[in-house]
Amino acid sequence: MSVVLVDYGAGNLxxxxxxxxxxxxxxxxxxxxxxxxxxxxxxxxxxxHFSPFAAALDRRGLRQPLLDAIAREVPFLGICLGLQALWEGSEEAPMARGLGVLPGRIAALPAGVKLPHMGWNRLRQLSGRTSRLLEGVAPDAYVYFAHSFAGSADGAVAVCDYGTTFTAVFERGALFGVQFHPEKSGAVGSVVLRNFLETAR
Amino acid sequence: MSLARRIIPCLDTDGARVVKGVRFADLRDAGDPVLLAARYDREGADEVVVLDIAATRDSRPTFVNTIRRAARELSIPLTAGGGIRDLSDARAVVEAGADKVTVNTAAVRDPGLLTTLADALGAQAVVLAIDARRAGAGWEVCVRGGREPCGLDAVAWAAEGARRQAGEILLTSIDRDGTQSGFDVDLVARVADAVPVPVIASGGARTPEDFLRVFETGHADAALAASIFHDDLLAIKQLKAFLASRGVPVRAA
Incomplete structure (x- = not known):
C-alpha cells in the first residue's frame, strides 16, 4: 500500500x-x-498558520493533484490544518484559498475560552451518524487538539465543544478529516489512523 | 467543555541521558530519555517534556537527536527546551519532531523572541518557562537554570509573555523544586489567574493530594514532575484514578 504524506514544508511529518x-x-x-x-x-x-499552508500548496503545485485524488475517491485524511484546508478559506488568512471541497469558511474559536485550544478534550460523537474512523473508539474519548480556528459542525460525525461546537471528525465517502491530532492522541489516535488505513485496503 | 488536566513527566537530560536535579544541583544519571519517555506514554502521561539542562554548544546536536528519537516513539505531545536562544534553535527541535519548545533565559533577555517564535511556529508551539522564587510578598524570576535573579516579577512577566504570544506558561517554583514538599500553590494561582493561556505547574510534587491542590486551588491546567515518576514513588495511573475520583477531569490512563 502506498501511503503518501503531503509535505508542504511546515507540517509535523x-x-x-x-x-x-x-x-x-x-x-x-x-x-x-x-x-x-x-x-x-x-x-x-x-x-x-493557514496562509503559508495555502501558499505552499500552490507553490508546490499540489492543489489540483490533491483535488484530483479526492475526486477519484482515493482515501484522504486531513489532519488539523489539513482538515481546515477542505473549506473555501479561513478567517485566519482572508486572502488565502482553501481547497473548497466543503462550502464556507473556517472561523476563529470565540474569545472567552483559553486559546489556542490546546490539550486533551472530549469528542462528542453525534448519534445516528456512523463513523468508520471512530470504530472502536468511545463516543466521548479524549483526543489531543492544538488550534485556534475550526470548521462548522455541518456534516460532522463527531464534534468538540469548546467555546462553540465545531467539527472534530468529518467523513464523506473516502474523504476524512480530523481537527485533533491522531498522531498525538495516544491509543485512541492509533485506532483512528488504523481505521483510516483500513479504508484504503 | 473543559480540557483534561494534564500530567506531564519531565526528563532533564545532559543532551543524551536523563539526569535530575535537586534544587537544580547534584545531578545524577537516570537513563535513556527515549525509553523513559515511551514508558510514560504507555503509562498514561498526557505529554512529555524533555529538557537539555547542559545546554552547551556541544550538547545541542546530541539533544536534537534525542528529540528526534523520542518523537518517533511517542504517541503523545513532546515539548523540548533548555538553552533555546533563537529561532534557529527552536526550529531545530521542532523539525526534529517536538510539538512545542520552551524558552526561558533568552526570552528574558529579548522578550520579542516570543513573538518571533510564535509568528514562525504558531503560538501553540511556544512555551514560556519561568523559574520563580519567593521574594518578599511576591516571586522573582530567575534565569540561567534558576541560579540568577533578574529582577522581574514572575506574575507580571507571565502576563507579558502571554501578551507577546507565548501559548503556554511552564512555571517552576525554585523554592519547591526537588523538595517534594508540594507545589507552590499560591504562586501557581497568582499566575494562572493573571494569564489567558494554560499554566503548567512545576516543582515540589510528591503526593496525589499535591496534584489535587494545584489543580483545584492553584487553577493549574497541567502539572509537571520528574523524580516522583522516575523513582516510582507515584504511578501516573494511580494518580489519575485518584484525581478522577475527586472530580478532576483527566484522560484515563
Missing part, C-alpha cells in the same frame, strides 16, 4: 510518520504532484 510506522505501515513524503497520482491513501497533515 515526523510524528505522523512515527505513528504510521508503529502501525507497521510505511509512508512516503511527497512535496511534488507526481506521487499523488498513484497513491492508495493520502494524508495531509498541517500545523501552524
Amino acid at each position: 515526523p510524528s505522523v510518520e512515527g505513528a504510521l510506522r508503529r502501525l507497521g505501515v510505511p509512508s512516503r513524503r511527497c512535496s511534488t504532484p507526481e506521487p499523488l497520482a498513484d497513491a492508495d491513501a493520502v494524508i495531509l497533515p498541517g500545523v501552524g
Whole structure:
C-alpha cells in the first residue's frame, strides 16, 4: 500500500510518520504532484498558520493533484490544518484559498475560552451518524487538539465543544478529516489512523 | 467543555541521558530519555517534556537527536527546551519532531523572541518557562537554570509573555523544586489567574493530594514532575484514578 504524506514544508511529518510506522505501515513524503497520482491513501497533515499552508500548496503545485485524488475517491485524511484546508478559506488568512471541497469558511474559536485550544478534550460523537474512523473508539474519548480556528459542525460525525461546537471528525465517502491530532492522541489516535488505513485496503 | 488536566513527566537530560536535579544541583544519571519517555506514554502521561539542562554548544546536536528519537516513539505531545536562544534553535527541535519548545533565559533577555517564535511556529508551539522564587510578598524570576535573579516579577512577566504570544506558561517554583514538599500553590494561582493561556505547574510534587491542590486551588491546567515518576514513588495511573475520583477531569490512563 502506498501511503503518501503531503509535505508542504511546515507540517509535523515526523510524528505522523512515527505513528504510521508503529502501525507497521510505511509512508512516503511527497512535496511534488507526481506521487499523488498513484497513491492508495493520502494524508495531509498541517500545523501552524493557514496562509503559508495555502501558499505552499500552490507553490508546490499540489492543489489540483490533491483535488484530483479526492475526486477519484482515493482515501484522504486531513489532519488539523489539513482538515481546515477542505473549506473555501479561513478567517485566519482572508486572502488565502482553501481547497473548497466543503462550502464556507473556517472561523476563529470565540474569545472567552483559553486559546489556542490546546490539550486533551472530549469528542462528542453525534448519534445516528456512523463513523468508520471512530470504530472502536468511545463516543466521548479524549483526543489531543492544538488550534485556534475550526470548521462548522455541518456534516460532522463527531464534534468538540469548546467555546462553540465545531467539527472534530468529518467523513464523506473516502474523504476524512480530523481537527485533533491522531498522531498525538495516544491509543485512541492509533485506532483512528488504523481505521483510516483500513479504508484504503 | 473543559480540557483534561494534564500530567506531564519531565526528563532533564545532559543532551543524551536523563539526569535530575535537586534544587537544580547534584545531578545524577537516570537513563535513556527515549525509553523513559515511551514508558510514560504507555503509562498514561498526557505529554512529555524533555529538557537539555547542559545546554552547551556541544550538547545541542546530541539533544536534537534525542528529540528526534523520542518523537518517533511517542504517541503523545513532546515539548523540548533548555538553552533555546533563537529561532534557529527552536526550529531545530521542532523539525526534529517536538510539538512545542520552551524558552526561558533568552526570552528574558529579548522578550520579542516570543513573538518571533510564535509568528514562525504558531503560538501553540511556544512555551514560556519561568523559574520563580519567593521574594518578599511576591516571586522573582530567575534565569540561567534558576541560579540568577533578574529582577522581574514572575506574575507580571507571565502576563507579558502571554501578551507577546507565548501559548503556554511552564512555571517552576525554585523554592519547591526537588523538595517534594508540594507545589507552590499560591504562586501557581497568582499566575494562572493573571494569564489567558494554560499554566503548567512545576516543582515540589510528591503526593496525589499535591496534584489535587494545584489543580483545584492553584487553577493549574497541567502539572509537571520528574523524580516522583522516575523513582516510582507515584504511578501516573494511580494518580489519575485518584484525581478522577475527586472530580478532576483527566484522560484515563
